Amino acid sequence: MRATPLAPMAAAVALLRGGGADDADAFFEDRRSTVLARQGGRLERAHSGQEIGLGVRRVVGDRTSYGFTNELDEASIHALAAQLHGVVPGETIEALVPPPRTFVVPAQQDPDAVALPVKAQLLADVERWARAVGPRLCEVQVAWSDVRRRIVIVSGEVGPVEDDRVQVAVTLRCIARDGVRLESAYGVMGGATGFELFVPDRVRAWAMEIAEQAVRMLGAAPAPAGPMTVVLHSRAGGTMVHEAIGHGLEADLVQKGLSVYHGRVGARVAAPAITVLDDATLVGRRGFLNVDDEGSPAQKTVLVEHGVLRGFMHDRLTARRDGVVSTGNGRRESYRHRPIVRMTNTLIAPGEHEPGAIVQATPHGLLVTRMGGGQVDTTTGNFVFKVNEAFLIEDGKVGAPVRGATLIGNGPTILEQIDMVGSDLGFDLGTCGKDGQGVPVADAQPTLRIPSITVGGERA
Numbered sequence: 001m002r003a004t005p006l007a008p009m010a011a012a013v014a015l016l017r018g019g020g021a022d023d024a025d026a027f028f029e030d031r032r033s034t035v036l037a038r039q040g041g042r043l044e045r046a047h048s049g050q051e052i053g054l055g056v057r058r059v060v061g062d063r064t065s066y067g068f069t070n071e072l073d074e075a076s077i078h079a080l081a082a083q084l085h086g087v088v089p090g091e092t093i094e095a096l097v098p099p100p101r102t103f104v105v106p107a108q109q110d111p112d113a114v115a116l117p118v119k120a121q122l123l124a125d126v127e128r129w130a131r132a133v134g135p136r137l138c139e140v141q142v143a144w145s146d147v148r149r150r151i152v153i154v155s156g157e158v159g160p161v162e163d164d165r166v167q168v169a170v171t172l173r174c175i176a177r178d179g180v181r182l183e184s185a186y187g188v189m190g191g192a193t194g195f196e197l198f199v200p201d202r203v204r205a206w207a208m209e210i211a212e213q214a215v216r217m218l219g220a221a222p223a224p225a226g227p228m229t230v231v232l233h234s235r236a237g238g239t240m241v242h243e244a245i246g247h248g249l250e251a252d253l254v255q256k257g258l259s260v261y262h263g264r265v266g267a268r269v270a271a272p273a274i275t276v277l278d279d280a281t282l283v284g285r286r287g288f289l290n291v292d293d294e295g296s297p298a299q300k301t302v303l304v305e306h307g308v309l310r311g312f313m314h315d316r317l318t319a320r321r322d323g324v325v326s327t328g329n330g331r332r333e334s335y336r337h338r339p340i341v342r343m344t345n346t347l348i349a350p351g352e353h354e355p356g357a358i359v360q361a362t363p364h365g366l367l368v369t370r371m372g373g374g375q376v377d378t379t380t381g382n383f384v385f386k387v388n389e390a391f392l393i394e395d396g397k398v399g400a401p402v403r404g405a406t407l408i409g410n411g412p413t414i415l416e417q418i419d420m421v422g423s424d425l426g427f428d429l430g431t432c433g434k435d436g437q438g439v440p441v442a443d444a445q446p447t448l449r450i451p452s453i454t455v456g457g458e459r460a
Helices: 006-018 074-085 116-131 200-219 239-249 251-255 316-322 355-360 411-417
Strands: 023-039 042-060 063-069 101-103 137-155 161-178 181-191 226-232 276-279 300-305 345-348 364-376 382-394 397-403 406-410 426-434 437-445 448-456
Touching: 006 023, 006 042, 006 074, 006 137, 023 116, 023 316, 042 074, 042 116, 063 074, 116 137, 116 161, 116 200, 137 200, 161 200, 181 200, 181 382, 181 426, 200 382, 200 397, 239 251, 239 276, 239 300, 239 345, 239 364, 239 382, 239 411, 239 426, 239 437, 251 316, 355 397, 406 411, 411 448
Parallel strands: 101 161, 226 364, 345 437
Antiparallel strands: 023 042, 023 137, 042 063, 137 161, 161 181, 226 448, 276 300, 276 345, 364 382, 382 397, 382 406, 406 448, 426 437
């Protein structure tokens, strides 16, 4: 891998801080990635690439200047820093910089060292296992991606820090047909881990579960509409916590007055059984970090404790504004992007109820087992979420599948109404978009019961 231009990075930071900056840092990245895609029984795409670059940031008050370059010689880095500083490039500054603190990648089997034919065979196996579910499965789309990133951060406040990161993912979309009717199901398996995650028996069970969902939804009736009790199964993942409350607890949005939680620290914002965490220390989960993209240590942050709002997620900039310490939530998509406040692994902590008992305690309602995408207004907390798989609950038992449901509500109101919290915990993973950047995240929740929420459906 490319040698790190450590001394020029330190000199650039010294130049910016010497010019009156409140904060300055340099971010080096060496990224290698592989993408494979299989459709129609054959490999349609195979691509591997490498990108190397460096970004430099200058912060004065609330103003951030940022620039990046692929030219990593001393003169180019110095010129970039001088441009941000607003001066004509002069002689470079000699800056003493110690060796960076280094973290080890949490992978037993480096995906970068796994041959392409092995990855391609995994995709072929996934397709074969999915198609074994039955002839009504008319199409299977499966893809592989892995990313290996070595980053080095030099900052006036922390560092230098070197982190070695890895992400792997297999995505699967199954489409089932019954006459003219089509239904689809989608799933992702992956995380901040190595190729060892893809144990054949585990992958087979996962692939068949996704395929069975697509086939099962062919027999689903239209979902009912109107207010009803909804049980969100842990298998639905943490879409609700991520969208309905997570973004509203990012300090940059709070400080701009774009969060319904502005000014509410110490107030009750959820039911007493609800505790919300953002935990970047969960090894192997997609949002795992050793340090964030400013070099701050990753940590577990208690956001809501037994229903009471305790604080927000911060990067260094928002922490300085509020007079607190960064929570390690400064993240960036790549060296081309400035760091902003982002979630990592965000979850509602498990409670005390056995998941099956929650369904049994619900005479009538809707059991949601798979969530889709959603939209939320962080200033009000209002949201709309698509439901990918759900079942009626009748007399405390799981009944027939239904399709076409949406959940419509208000995040703070729903969190205050939850009356049963399961002892289980189910994770979902994805890429979260914000301000034109995407970063890997995981979300999780236990089984939850909402006594009343508006369900959008196809029948009254």
